[in-house]
Amino acid sequence: MSRLIVISNRVSAPDGSHSGAQGGLAVALASALREMGGIWFGWSGEQTDQFTGQVNLQRGDGYTTATVDLEEQDVDEYYNGYANRTLWPLFHYRIDLAEYERGFAGGYQRVNERFADTVRPLIEAEDSVWIQDYHMIPLGHELRKRGCQNRIGFFLHTPWPPRRLLATLPEARELVETLFAYDLIGFHTAEWLESFCDFARLEMGADIDEEEGVVRFGGRSVRVIVCPIGIDAAEFREMADNDAARDTYEQMRRSSVGRAMIVGVDRLDYSKGLEERFAGYERFLLEHPEERKEVFLLQIAPPSRGTVESYQRIRNALEGVSGRINGAHADLDWVPIRYVNQGYPRDVLAGVYRASRIGLVTPLRDGMNLVAKEYVAAQDPEDPGVLILSRFAGAAVQMESALLVNPYSAEEISDAILRALQMPKAERIARWRAMAEDIEKHDVLWWRARFIDALMAAPLPGGAAHAAEALVPETAG
Known part of the structure; x- marks a missing residue:
């Protein structure tokens, strides 16, 4: 049975504490990892003077955590900047609060590249990779560029904004194109899934197969599903x-x-x-x-x-x-x-x-x-x-x-x-x-099983790395 590699912005320690990842997401992912075994990778929440990519491993309670420290500039641009001052308000329909700065977008891209460089050696051939939330939209694309041929899924825990709101983001199309490196994308509700498909069809010319739940663009096909998260x-x-x-x-x-x-x-x-x-x-x-x-x-x-x-x-x-x-x-x-x-x-x-x-x-x-x-x-x-x-x-x-x-x-x-x-x-x-x-x-185990079963049913990407590399310019921001 393959391991599960969960990747998210913050990580919950396997000793049962949840001081890093917050709230229900931490509880849900820890439960999934205990069921399947594997690694939970993400930012430690700590800062370092210079990014080295050194991984801190901690084992216990059925899974391993792997965390890295980020530089102060990384935190300012990737986390405080693009994630929380650009994407979060935009995805919650608050374009009046969204701040569009190139420095934020550049930091977001840089940190996702650093995450890809660091986590790639930890991923074994049979593993399934599950990337979480808006902090890491381009991470699957970066892993493909580094030769990752595993099944990779992405789940969005926030709403997905309507097409005309998302279009206010200067690099919206480039960001959405990186999602086609995934094999599966999950949303909480049909409304968010439909908003994603609406943007892909009308702004990018993607083909939508509603019966199969597949979106095709640039030689890649990604399955999209509604998969509302539950609690234990x-x-x-x-x-x-x-x-x-x-x-x-x-x-x-x-x-x-x-x-x-x-x-x-x-x-x-x-x-x-x-x-x-x-x-x-x-x-x-x-x-x-x-x-x-x-x-x-x-x-x-x-x-x-x-x-x-x-x-x-x-x-x-x-x-x-x-x-x-x-x-x-x-x-x-x-x-x-x-x-x-x-x-x-x-x-x-x-x-x-x-x-x-x-x-x-x-x-x-x-x-x-x-x-x-x-x-x-x-x-x-x-x-x-x-x-x-x-x-x-x-x-x-x-x-x-x-x-x-x-x-x-x-x-x-x-x-x-x-x-x-x-x-x-x-x-x-x-x-x-x-x-x-x-x-x-529809508890957390149902959520986990629905997403993982759909991910495991996806065909192995094969030539996905080459397709993903050709799909998007070097920066998504």
Whole structure:
């Protein structure tokens, strides 16, 4: 059986800690690697004065991690620059925040070349390679140029923007052309897959075989599939019953003093719709004064990407908005918003989720959003909370039994909060059961199996290295 070589921007250590890779992706990939064995390669998160390509190997828990340090300029241009100031906002439809600088694009290309040089000697002939996310779009192309004849798949964890938005990226076509070095590309939803095909057909003249799910361009064929990521639902359900989760549950129940808790857990990011969420919650307080002191919102928002100016702005804005709402509506014995800027272990969060009456997950745009799935998995089957979910999260496609809202509409958020608070137990249980069954069926192992099975079914590339080398100029940026 072939090994799995996972390549992503950050890596989760095999000792079970997840200080490098963040959130659900780390949990999902670690689970896949434990099942199949192999190597997880990526950036260490550390900086070095001069890039040497030296690999730090760490073994344990069924797989090996291989990490490299990057130079300060690499981090500034590849990670803080092109990945997080160009592609991230663009892929989340925020072209008003996207920064198009040649230095960013050059650094992104340089780092992907360095990753290819470093990981190529670790890849054996029978291995399958699975590259993750927008940080590494051109990496498969670079591996082909270095003679890699293995099956190589790419999975995008973010949305794929509509054609006319993507066309604002100066090197959009060159970047998309590098994707044809892959054998398989996976997307969370049919919408993102269709947007990719739309760009390939109308901007590049690619041929789309919708029946076979194949896109052909420049002598290469790549299969495209919808493959929504899941969580380890059984593990998270068990986690919600461990000592830390139970202690947290009791702590939150005591601190609620009989009030209904609404919880939001989001990385501090403009794509998460936190300002709009606060506006919707405030509208609820204004429209339903009889409910005012019967609820409170706990918003957990650990900061991220603090060196990027747009993230500094959103943090300052949220501190101002939460302070204003509390100042306007708080009483001696009640504060409407508890706003916390730190992260917590997953078992602690499981206890928070179970103690809450409402889970408020309202991103403006999200590839999937695993918090929504974790919230459902953590609930008490006999008395579950209600999930309010943005219809613009990828999870909404699978979780139609949630209360789906337009996150831009304060009125819809307010109405959904009231409906959730007044929802009869029988309806809450029925909605929860429908979502829980889907989460368990389409869990992380299903996601892994669907993608890997599709990748293994792809024919070996054969002459793909030559085709890929001829397909794209030396730089994709």
